[in-house]
Amino acid sequence: MRSKKIVKWGILFVLPYLVWSTIFWGIPFGWSFILSFFKWSVISPTHSFVLLENFITLIYGSPIAVSLFVMLRNTLYFMAVFIPIVVFGSITFALLVSRIKRFKSIFIIGFLMSYFCPGVGYTLIFGEFFAEDGLFNNLLMNMGIHIPWLSDYRLAMVSVAIIVIWKCIGYYGLLFMAGLQAIPPAMHEAARIDGAGAWTRFWKITVPLLNAPLVITLTLSTGMSFALFTEIFMLTGGGPQKWSHTFMYEIYTQIWTYGNAGYGSAVALVTGFIGFGLILLIRKLVEREVYT
Amino acid sequence: MKKGVKAREKYLDIMSYILLCIGLCIWVFPYLWMIFTSLKIPAEIYARAFPTTLTLGNYVSISTELSLYGFNFYKGLLNSLLVAGVCTASVVLFSLITGYALSRLKFRGRKSIYSFVLLQLFFPGVIFIIPQFLIVIYLGLMNTYFGMMVTFLMGAFGVFLYAQFFRTVPQDLIDAARIDGCSESGVLRRIMVPLSKPVTATVALFTFMSVWNELLWPLLVCKEPGKMVLSVMLAAFTKGGYGADLGVTMAGTTILTLPVIIIFIVFRKYFLGGIVMTTGLK
Numbered sequence: 001m002r003s004k005k006i007v008k009w010g011i012l013f014v015l016p017y018l019v020w021s022t023i024f025w026g027i028p029f030g031w032s033f034i035l036s037f038f039k040w041s042v043i044s045p046t047h048s049f050v051l052l053e054n055f056i057t058l059i060y061g062s063p064i065a066v067s068l069f070v071m072l073r074n075t076l077y078f079m080a081v082f083i084p085i086v087v088f089g090s091i092t093f094a095l096l097v098s099r100i101k102r103f104k105s106i107f108i109i110g111f112l113m114s115y116f117c118p119g120v121g122y123t124l125i126f127g128e129f130f131a132e133d134g135l136f137n138n139l140l141m142n143m144g145i146h147i148p149w150l151s152d153y154r155l156a157m158v159s160v161a162i163i164v165i166w167k168c169i170g171y172y173g174l175l176f177m178a179g180l181q182a183i184p185p186a187m188h189e190a191a192r193i194d195g196a197g198a199w200t201r202f203w204k205i206t207v208p209l210l211n212a213p214l215v216i217t218l219t220l221s222t223g224m225s226f227a228l229f230t231e232i233f234m235l236t237g238g239g240p241q242k243w244s245h246t247f248m249y250e251i252y253t254q255i256w257t258y259g260n261a262g263y264g265s266a267v268a269l270v271t272g273f274i275g276f277g278l279i280l281l282i283r284k285l286v287e288r289e290v291y292t
Numbered sequence: 293m294k295k296g297v298k299a300r301e302k303y304l305d306i307m308s309y310i311l312l313c314i315g316l317c318i319w320v321f322p323y324l325w326m327i328f329t330s331l332k333i334p335a336e337i338y339a340r341a342f343p344t345t346l347t348l349g350n351y352v353s354i355s356t357e358l359s360l361y362g363f364n365f366y367k368g369l370l371n372s373l374l375v376a377g378v379c380t381a382s383v384v385l386f387s388l389i390t391g392y393a394l395s396r397l398k399f400r401g402r403k404s405i406y407s408f409v410l411l412q413l414f415f416p417g418v419i420f421i422i423p424q425f426l427i428v429i430y431l432g433l434m435n436t437y438f439g440m441m442v443t444f445l446m447g448a449f450g451v452f453l454y455a456q457f458f459r460t461v462p463q464d465l466i467d468a469a470r471i472d473g474c475s476e477s478g479v480l481r482r483i484m485v486p487l488s489k490p491v492t493a494t495v496a497l498f499t500f501m502s503v504w505n506e507l508l509w510p511l512l513v514c515k516e517p518g519k520m521v522l523s524v525m526l527a528a529f530t531k532g533g534y535g536a537d538l539g540v541t542m543a544g545t546t547i548l549t550l551p552v553i554i555i556f557i558v559f560r561k562y563f564l565g566g567i568v569m570t571t572g573l574k
Contacts, residue, residue, distance in 0.1 A: 009476045010398070010399035018405070020446045021412070025412060035422065114322075116501050121549035122322060125323075223416070226416070227416075227418060248418065261422050265422045
């Protein structure tokens with residue numbers, strides 16, 4: 001009798017989550033595939049089956065749709081600036097904090113805060129820094145330099161990357177710190193006795209043993225690059241000349257400005273596949289079995 | 293020789309502190325700049341780095357300035373609190389009972405439901421937005437509070453954390469309570485809820501933050517100024533080219549940002565714990 005009662009409770013407890021998951025996870029999941037083969041308008045109830053037209057438009061672009069290759073170029077450009085700097089910066093941060101003995105938590109909290117700061121908030125602040133007559137240019141003016149942070153097509157994505165680096169270094173640094181703690185001190189000691197210098201020990205012991213946090217960081221930062229929205233929406237609007245037009249911004253534009261749910265869904269699917277594929281590829285290339 | 297090593301170690305320690313202090317100043321500077329700018333009088337905004345006279349005038353003018361364009365700023369603050377608060381309560385409640393059932397109660401389909409939850413964690417969110425948006429439209433939830441909340445009311449992340457935690461509770465404890473005549477809901481209320489307080493704090497804080505910080509979803513769902521949350525209102529106002537005064541904009545930014553920073557500093561323990569828990573699964 002008791003176990004029957006437990007069964008009843010069990011199902012009752014899981015039911016709300018199952019219902020919600022069906023409506024807002026299961027149905028959207030299946031529907032996103034169906035939608036991408038339709039011309040489906042948000043505003044009017046008309047929709048028609050168009051087979052692969054959405055995907056073809058995505059490849060070639062159209063007056064109202066940015067080509068896949070432009071968005072991919074922008075995202076890869078962003079990643080090429082963002083990822084090396086954020087990995088180098090967070091490892092440095094982790095090494096420095098692991099080294100010191102006192103006030104560790106002050107530094108961790110100070111750097112980590114930015115990760116939880118509202119996107120709209122920090123983007124408004126950095127927007128003022130990067131403005132034509134903003135703080136950075138005012139400081140540089142004394143040296144006679146003027147940098148068009150957001151209005152130059154080559155620099156816009158770099159400026160956005162600077163903001164996201166500021167946001168992420170504390171968080172990724174914390175992951176590397178956990179990795180550093182997991183390295184047994186005896187390994188360094190043994191290598192030292194064998195005559196290995198600090199430089200050799202860093203490259204032969206520390207770096208290989210940081211593989212796990214490195215893989216997590218690369219996964220998170222790739223995912224973040226493909227989900228870039230708030231900074232673009234607030235600062236560049238995809239410009240100049242579409243050089244900061246990201247996948248997420250395109251999805252937003254399609255649905256908000258043009259009401260193209262079908263086309264937007266095709267973009268979202270391709271974004272999901274490319275992002276996921278890239279993460280799998282990175283993992284395959286970087287991930288190693290590490291024995292301590 | 294030993295003395296030389298010691299001196300070098302000390303030198304490296306001092307260098308580490310210096311580098312970290314410089315880094316910390318750079319990292320914290322944006323917040324300080326934001327707060328100082330919001331407290332400046334208009335004449336000093338561009339002229340000086342640090343204000344000589346402090347004023348709360350910008351916090352008053354933001355309300356009057358935004359009302360010219362049909363926004364009610366402090367209503368936006370309440371809307372944000374409402375949306376984030378309800379979502380947090382809902383996520384905590386449903387994650388708790390679902391996680392409990394999936395880890396401690398035996399019923400058919402339990403294992404497959406848990407696998408489903410794990411599966412949900414690994415899917416990129418981007419593919420769900422548009423169909424979710426259509427569902428909200430077809431259910432008539434556009435421009436409603438419920439529409440802004442509905443996709444955040446539950447989540448696999450919370451269920452996973454609770455399930456992982458409840459798994460570690462010893463069975464003897466539950467059996468003892470049952471023998472003493474504790475009902476199934478009694479076990480949950482008297483034993484599981486008090487034990488899982490740290491998980492509850494982590495789930496609640498992460499949910500509150502992510503809903504409070506969210507821009508895209510409330511931007512899509514709500515176009516009615518009266519119901520807009522703070523992040524959308526600030527974005528709409530500053531992007532709308534209304535020529536907002538810098539001091540006023542930063543007053544708004546401070547009201548959006550500072551509560552989050554304070555919550556983070558006060559509950560830092562749970563944030564650090566949460567990061568450890570979440571990265572364990574990736």
